Amino acid sequence: MKQSDIDDILINPDQYLRNVLVDNVIFGYHNKELKVLLQQPIALDKWTVTGGYIKKTESIEEAANRIAYSRTGLKNLFFQQFRAFGNPTRSIDGSKNAKNFTKLSGIEVPDDLWIFDYFVSVGFYTLTEFSMVKIEKGVYEAECQWWPIDDLPALMFDHEHIISEALKALRLHIAHYPIGYELLSEKFTLPEIHSLYETILGKPLDDRNFAKRLMATGIIVKLNETKRIGAHRSPFLYRFDKEKYNEGLENGAALAF
Structure with missing residues (x-):
């Protein structure tokens, strides 16, 4: 104050x-x-x-x-x-x-x-x-x-x-709203959003199932850009689809962890 x-x-x-x-x-x-x-x-x-x-x-x-x-x-x-x-x-x-x-x-x-x-x-x-x-x-x-x-x-x-x-x-x-949009930078990798959800939930999440469920909601979009994080590691970047995100806030994105 x-x-x-x-x-x-x-x-x-x-x-x-x-x-x-x-x-x-x-x-x-x-x-x-x-x-x-x-x-x-x-x-x-x-x-x-x-x-x-x-x-x-x-x-x-x-x-x-x-x-x-x-x-x-x-x-x-x-x-x-x-x-x-x-x-x-x-x-x-x-x-x-x-x-x-x-x-x-x-x-x-x-x-x-x-x-x-x-x-x-x-x-x-x-x-x-x-x-x-x-x-x-x-x-x-x-x-x-x-x-x-x-x-x-x-x-x-x-x-x-x-x-x-x-x-x-x-x-x-977090199971009903695309909370990651608020906490991550505009562009992020799948490992980064996976780590965010694991941190909030306080438990491990299966990598492949997590990515499938998140992609199925349609709230994130794969970009034609990569992030260089090592000599042989350049994962693709993603961003949130703002329109789908707003729909998720209104209706709840069906993410089951």
């Missing part, structure tokens, strides 16, 4: 919905690793997923888009709501108090401000091509960076659970 966002909440709290926010798990794929974009508040040793409060003038989808844009610099990313999170203890953390907010913002924050109440979080996951992201951290954040999904730092609140549930949803949706 940007400094201006927090300052606006503290100065004009009535412009935001109370007791509900958006947590947006932003996934990227790089060097055969699925990664998640995390932010670390100043003076804390724990991290959080990207998230923020919802303005009364926007939908929750618009809030999720705004949050993703503020962190990646990219618009029109693929995002999916996957579940909500709520219990009376989920937002309890020693660092989330009026004293710390006053110190960070320079604005006097009352102890009973609604941002310290019990919150319900609407969870989204967002997919983006790793190389396109230009990370932008907020003024109140020490860091904002990618972390491998299998090597996460200590997380605040229930954010480890949120990431776990986002990954479950992604694994479920």
